[in-house]
Amino acid sequence: MTVRGKYVEVDTGVELFVQVIGEGEPVVFVPGWTFTSEVYYQQVEKFSKTNRVLVVDPRSHGRSTVTMHGNDYVTHGTDLKKVLETLDVKNPTLIGWSFGCLTLWEYGRQFGYENVNGMVFVDMPPKSLSIKEEDDWVEGKLDDLAAAYTAYLRNSQGQRDFVSSYASNVMVQRELTEEELNWIVEQSLHTPYYIAASLFASGLFSDYTEEAKNSSEQLPTLYIVAEHWGETATSYLKRVAPNSKVQVLGGHFMFWEHGDEFNRIVEGFLSEKG
Incomplete structure (x- = not known):
């Protein structure tokens, strides 16, 4: 399999690297906070056989500038629009993971859904923080997330420690080998710690509840959520985005650990929405 990479200028002096491979209905993947297009290698291998697959390194991620x-998700939404326009991507299915979902919601907020065929949100609540009991699917407790921001995202070592702990305890459900853990951490370190901190804050203070509702009403929408909050997320989405479909699978990095099952779920979604 030959992966073609393109660089798309989205701002003066800012280029995004985009993997482009395959032909057919376009499917666009956006990675999460500080991660790179490389994390989707199993999805690229699978869907490039039947679809035109694009995988974006957001600004300050991976091989992008x-x-x-612009290290915020409002700008990331604008960047995604420029990528789709420049590469002449018509009616794609957009798939975001973790904070990459914020990019998709922001795209919808700014530009609507006329040029979108479907959306898949992988393990991210529309609103990261809340003090309201009814908003019960959130990223975590305010004190815990504030501690992560202040204790870890102040230097490169802290970023390594944070990602290492998160990978081992939340992202996967089995014990990682040293090689696997190093690879996961290295994906994050393409983004410097001071930019990682800005993105972390931008994501935590986002609220895309209205966009979650709108996207579920206007086009086929699928959520794939981790097992550790499957019941909570499913109940929440029935209230906030009731027209969406919900699947529960693995941990936060389920598309890597359970790649075949994840791909089957996405394949079914692509087939059902036509």
Whole structure:
């Protein structure tokens, strides 16, 4: 399999690297906080056989330009629009993981859904933080997330420690080998710690509840959520985005650990929505 990479200028001096491979109905993958297009290698291998697959390194991620401005999900939504326009992507299915879902919701907020065929949100609540009991699917407790921000995202070592702990305890359900853990951590370290901190804050203070409702009403929408909050997320989505479909699978990094099952779920979604 030959992976073609393109660089798309989304701002003056800022280029995004985009993997492009295959032909057919377009499917666009966006990785999560500080991670790179490389994490989707199993999905690229699978769907490039039947679809035109694009995988984006957001600004300051992976092989894209590291820049001091635009490291927020409002800008990421605008960047995604420019990528789709530049590469002439018509009516794609957009798939976001973790904070990559924020990019998709922001795209919908700014540009609507006329040029979108479907959306898949992988393990991310529309609102990261809440003090309201009824908003019961959130990223975590405020004190815990504040501690992560202040204790870890102040230097490169802290970023390594944070991602290592998160990978081992939340992302996967089995024990990682040293090689696997190192690879996961290295994906994050393409983004410098000071930019990682900005993105972390931007994501935590986002609220896309209305966009979750709108997307579920206007086009086929699928949520794939981790088992550790499957019941909570399913109940929440029935209230906030009732027209969405919900599947529960693995941990936060389920598309890597349980790649075949994840691909079957996405394949079924692509087939059902036509």
